[in-house]
Amino acid sequence: MKKVVTKGRTVEEAISLALKELDTSRENVETKVLELPSGGIMGLFRNRYAKVEVIINTDLCKIAKTYLNNIVSAMGIEANIETSLDENVLSIVMTGQDMGILIGRRGQTLDSLQYLTSLVINKLTEQYVRVVLDTENYRKKRELTLKDLAEKLAHRVISTKKKIELEPMNPYERRIIHATLQKNNKIYTFSQGEEPFRKVVIDIKKTS
Amino acid sequence: MKNLVEVLVKSLVENPDAVVVNEVTAEQSITLELRVAADDMGKVIGKQGRIAKAIRTVIKAAAAKENKRVILEIIQ
Numbered sequence: 001m002k003k004v005v006t007k008g009r010t011v012e013e014a015i016s017l018a019l020k021e022l023d024t025s026r027e028n029v030e031t032k033v034l035e036l037p038s039g040g041i042m043g044l045f046r047n048r049y050a051k052v053e054v055i056i057n058t059d060l061c062k063i064a065k066t067y068l069n070n071i072v073s074a075m076g077i078e079a080n081i082e083t084s085l086d087e088n089v090l091s092i093v094m095t096g097q098d099m100g101i102l103i104g105r106r107g108q109t110l111d112s113l114q115y116l117t118s119l120v121i122n123k124l125t126e127q128y129v130r131v132v133l134d135t136e137n138y139r140k141k142r143e144l145t146l147k148d149l150a151e152k153l154a155h156r157v158i159s160t161k162k163k164i165e166l167e168p169m170n171p172y173e174r175r176i177i178h179a180t181l182q183k184n185n186k187i188y189t190f191s192q193g194e195e196p197f198r199k200v201v202i203d204i205k206k207t208s
Numbered sequence: 209m210k211n212l213v214e215v216l217v218k219s220l221v222e223n224p225d226a227v228v229v230n231e232v233t234a235e236q237s238i239t240l241e242l243r244v245a246a247d248d249m250g251k252v253i254g255k256q257g258r259i260a261k262a263i264r265t266v267i268k269a270a271a272a273k274e275n276k277r278v279i280l281e282i283i284q
């Protein structure tokens with residue numbers, strides 16, 4: 001349980017009830033007053049109780065950092081891990097030697113680590129938090145590679161008038177291809193197949 | 209290797225104490241047998257085996273570093 005709503009005769013009473021229910025102490029929670037006790041108007045709409053919402057504060061950055069640190073050192077790799085949480089995006093950057101091993105072929109290992117970390121984090125949160133794991137600027141480099149590839153293949157489709165199927169990619173990578181070619185009015189793109197083998201197809205637009 | 213699987217899995221499941229990993233080392237390959245609480249099977253396999261696949265990818269990367277092949281078996 002991460003969140004409770006309690007009622008009490010005073011705000012303090014409501015909070016202490018919530019803390020008891022959550023089995024934690026004041027410094028680990030965030031509180032929000034939903035309703036204050038009031039006299040109401042001429043005895044109408046009288047509210048005898050204070051209502052508060054108490055949420056357990058979990059340091060997601062720390063949890064992600066510890067999880068990845070444990071994994072990486074169990075792999076016999078030394079890495080420095082930096083985290084930052086902005087809105088609902090948790091960004092993690094690893095630096096050190098042997099980062100190639102953590103990236104893997106076409107970023108497979110990096111994606112797997114990112115996915116596992118995201119599972120651990122989202123187990124603890126009410127609202128979905130997107131986890132982005134990166135090292136040696138891999139994500140940015142991969143994005144540029146995919147943009148280049150998209151442009152190159154689009155040209156080929158236009159000159160040969162034949163459609164091209166790309167290799168299977170994850171949703172994030174497919175999105176980059178679609179977005180890159182969206183403004184090209186000679187071709188169109190779509191995805192086909194089932195995850196995890198879903199792939200982008202680039203085809204020529206028929207002029208009627 | 210055994211330790212790596214434990215680290216990976218324990219944070220995913222509801223019953224970390226029930227996670228047991230058995231390591232069988234052969235000449236060039238390592239077989240890891242993973243057992244978790246019955247309720248946690250879904251947490252280590254995932255939809256269409258997505259979680260199991262991610263775990264295997266990570267341990268393969270670690271094994272490749274030692275020039276070994278690694279097999280992860282999830283035992284019911």
